[in-house]
Amino acid sequence: xxxxxxxxxxxxxxxxxxxxxxxxxxxxxxxxxxxxxxxxxxxxxxxxxxxxxxxxxxxxxxxxxxxxxxxxxxxxxxxxxxxxxxxxxxxxxxxxxxxxxxxxxxxxxxxxxxxxxxxxxxxxxxxxxxxxxxxxxxxxxxxxxxxxxxxxxxxxxxxxxxxxxxxxxxxxxxxxxxxxxxxxxxxxxxxxxxxxxxxxxxxxxxxxxxxxxxxxxxxxxxxxxxxxxxxxxxxxxxxxxxxxxxxxxxxxxxxxxxx
Numbered sequence: 001x002x003x004x005x006x007x008x009x010x011x012x013x014x015x016x017x018x019x020x021x022x023x024x025x026x027x028x029x030x031x032x033x034x035x036x037x038x039x040x041x042x043x044x045x046x047x048x049x050x051x052x053x054x055x056x057x058x059x060x061x062x063x064x065x066x067x068x069x070x071x072x073x074x075x076x077x078x079x080x081x082x083x084x085x086x087x088x089x090x091x092x093x094x095x096x097x098x099x100x101x102x103x104x105x106x107x108x109x110x111x112x113x114x115x116x117x118x119x120x121x122x123x124x125x126x127x128x129x130x131x132x133x134x135x136x137x138x139x140x141x142x143x144x145x146x147x148x149x150x151x152x153x154x155x156x157x158x159x160x161x162x163x164x165x166x167x168x169x170x171x172x173x174x175x176x177x178x179x180x181x182x183x184x185x186x187x188x189x190x191x192x193x194x195x196x197x198x199x200x201x202x203x204x205x206x207x208x209x210x211x212x213x214x215x216x217x218x219x220x221x222x223x224x225x226x227x228x229x230x231x232x233x234x235x236x237x238x239x240x241x242x243x244x245x246x247x248x249x250x251x252x253x254x255x256x257x258x259x
Contacts, residue, residue, distance in 0.1 A: 005030050005176055005209045006051070006082075011060030013043075013050050013233075020046040021057070022233040026211075028176065033202070033210045035224035037244065039253055043233040044213045045087065048178050052084055053077045064176065083169035084178035087213075089161055089185070093154030097145060097164055100153050101134045104168035130171075137167050141197050159190040163197065170201070179212045183219060195219055217245070229253070 006028040013021040021043050028034055036044050049055040051062060053074035062069045067080050083104070091100050131149075139146035141163040145156070153164055162182055169177060179198070183191035202208050214220050220227060220241060227244045229237040231253040237244045244250050 004028070005032075005065065006211075007061075007063045008047075008051070009061040009063075011047075011050060011057050011062065013046055013055055013057045020233050021050065023060070024230070024233065024235055026228060026235075028209050028211060030175075030209055031202070031206045032226065033199075033212060033224045035220040035227040035241070036211055036213045036230065037220065037227055037250075038230035042230040042253070044230055045180055046233075047230070048084060048180055048211075048213070051077070051178065052082060078172065078174075081173070081175040082178065083172050083174035083176070085162075085165050085169055085180055085182060087181040087184050089158075089165065091153045091161055091164060091168075094152055096150045097138070097153050097156075098131065098134060098149045100164060101138075101149075101168050101171055102130070105130055105134075105171050134167070134171060137171060138164070140201060141167060158185050159194055162186065162194055166194075166198065175207060176209045176211070179210060179214075181213050181215065183214060183216045188216070188218075191216055191219060192222075195223055199223055 004027050006026070008024065008026045010023040010025055011021055012019065012023055024043070024047065026034075026047075036047065038044050046055065050057050051069075053069075053072055053076070056071050060070070064077075064080055064082060069077055069080060092103075135146045135149060138149065142160055145160055145163060145167075148155075153161060156164065182194055182198075186194065198210070202210065212220070212224060224241060227239065227241050228235060229244050229247070229250050231249070236249045236253065237247045
């Protein structure tokens with residue numbers, strides 16, 4: 001078994017003359033939760049966009065298990081087993097919860113013109129099986145969601161919308177989950193409840209690795225085994241939560257010259 005889920009080596013991302021990621025390297029092991037920290041504009045979300053294929057890096061290497069993902073298409077990367085959430089809600093609020101979940105399962109369900117025309121029975125069986133899996137997964141996060149699969153996603157409160165987004169990502173059975181500020185738009189209490197949901201799910205899926213971008217430091221301290229800190233696209237510190245928050249470079253990046 002590969003003891004490293006994700007290996008990124010010297011990844012550089014440029015936007016014209018701006019270097020958003022500067023020879024950034026990161027390794028993530030199976031079952032590990034890594035906190036990705038840094039001030040606004042430090043390159044955290046850019047890194048997620050590079051890993052998931054939304055941005056094409058200038059140089060470097062990205063390996064996921066035994067696969068080379070450098071400059072692969074987002075669909076290929078998702079199919080390999082990487083899923084993500086976004087800082088802003090990406091649900092289609094007028095559609096049902098079930099319709100939103102279907103979007104996250106496109107790699108698992110039958111598709112294509114031939115299957116649509118001549119494999120309708122198999123497609124219906126797949127949809128029925130998916131519906132059962134979707135209901136079971138939603139119930140693990142909140143039974144209230146599972147009971148309302150065919151109601152509009154916009155009728156749910158913020159924490160349940162976040163749970164729906166997580167379920168959409170997890171239904172593809174990823175091995176790596178990238179979470180981009182899951183606390184955005186929620187209270188402290190809601191954030192802790194959501195992260196308890198995530199860590200509870202991970203305990204039942206011990207091979208699932210998570211990289212978490214989060215400004216709520218109590219969340220990072222609570223759930224991460226290791227932290228990596230970015231500033232101006234460069235890694236400036238890596239280690240336990242206590243190690244990075246005590247590091248002078250990290251304190252300077254967050255608090256300024258007088259820290």
